[in-house]
Amino acid sequence: MFNHNIEIRVRYAETDKMGFVYYGNYATYFEVARVESFRSLGFSYKTMEDQGVMMPVLEYKTKYIKPAVYDDLLIVKTFIKELPGTRIRFEYEVYNQDGVLLNVAETSLVFVSSETKRPCPMPDYFLDMLKPYFTNEL
Amino acid sequence: MFNHNIEIRVRYAETDKMGFVYYGNYATYFEVARVESFRSLGFSYKTMEDQGVMMPVLEYKTKYIKPAVYDDLLIVKTFIKELPGTRIRFEYEVYNQDGVLLNVAETSLVFVSSETKRPCPMPDYFLDMLKPYFTNEL
Amino acid sequence: MFNHNIEIRVRYAETDKMGFVYYGNYATYFEVARVESFRSLGFSYKTMEDQGVMMPVLEYKTKYIKPAVYDDLLIVKTFIKELPGTRIRFEYEVYNQDGVLLNVAETSLVFVSSETKRPCPMPDYFLDMLKPYFTNEL
């Protein structure tokens, strides 16, 4: 299993009149969590996209347990629990600075060639970086 | 069953560098779909909130089937398939102007008293407006 | 002078914890106002962009007079007061449903070729549609 944690500070723009983070804005936090977990592996999502492989989201599920509020310093924990093939599945847990679990989520993404607009295999260099975290499965 | 359709024009702000609607922005479309389906019943979500009942989202699931692109005139179909109690469940289908299904989703929301911050029953006037759509269940 | 009015309903997503529309979200309203004013002329911004001319914003100024709140049905008035050359200048006034002036703004945009990434003249078909509104200046 691969996992990675990041901190994200809640912005005023992300709150709504209920005083909480708007329910649609967590998707952005998970985008940041994915990209920073890649960066922690020495891997740039931007570079992959510049080289012709993009990763659109296929499926997204989330449960809102407690609200996040303005200026919270969220901890977003990201998990990849299975070695990806053409698809890659992430799970997430969001905690506030007091360790309270606010949100759980999962997303499935697919590798797509920007040339053919069709699914393609995960790039080898990405697979090679992830493999060490899944030695039992190999 | 209650159902309602609205049109939403995709804004430039809602696209991302992939050229598609950003995956997090559908949540806003579903918010608009919910509120406009209430308005079609003669019911204002804003008024309900001003009177002390708010409806935070508990759960949200969505599948991205085809991308929406800039300036698409989306049709968002909203369904309430069961008469709500303390919780209310919506299902959605998003089509583009060519009738292509782009996205399906569902959300569960809960009625919450803004005074006590605790779940509360659905307001009677809302229940009364919805009941005619669920005569078989009563 | 060319002018055009549109209505925009304030979304929950666009509010912030102060209970007002977040100050950054007016820019999206002005984008919608520009594009719909083009559409009223029989002209599609999307088509122009598909044909290789895009219109990035160069300058944006705005004054916040009164706050817009959730569910307001805003009227955005858009004005083009001078026949555009390589640049095009829009002015805006935002009113709520009670006729109260909430916001004034202006933007300058430039026509850019998506091929060369350099400024280019306004497309002739666009100029021809605007000219009748500026007969005194010709």
Place this chain on the structure above:
Amino acid sequence: MFNHNIEIRVRYAETDKMGFVYYGNYATYFEVARVESFRSLGFSYKTMEDQGVMMPVLEYKTKYIKPAVYDDLLIVKTFIKELPGTRIRFEYEVYNQDGVLLNVAETSLVFVSSETKRPCPMPDYFLDMLKPYFTNEL
């Protein structure tokens, strides 16, 4: 003069189909820059708001010089050039990781009592923290 620098990583959500940061999203960067400049002084905007003083934006002007792109690590420089009274004026410069100036902006905000909804003086503890940066003016 008071000044403070922060880094902000451009999110995918903040880009648009032109491939650049959407022109409306800089406002959020400036919000973050203001709040983090306060935090660098040992001062929490959230605490001030919890204590009944909020700071809505009155005026915002910005020039877009070069586009910011996805994954850029922006440097946002924030300046307060005059000791604030009831109003506070910020200037900003946005650079990318290569030192290229992308954007300049300024905002004027006003201190407002959340109880009376009317302008109020800057809180003393905030004034005291800023004063050392403006010794010549005192």
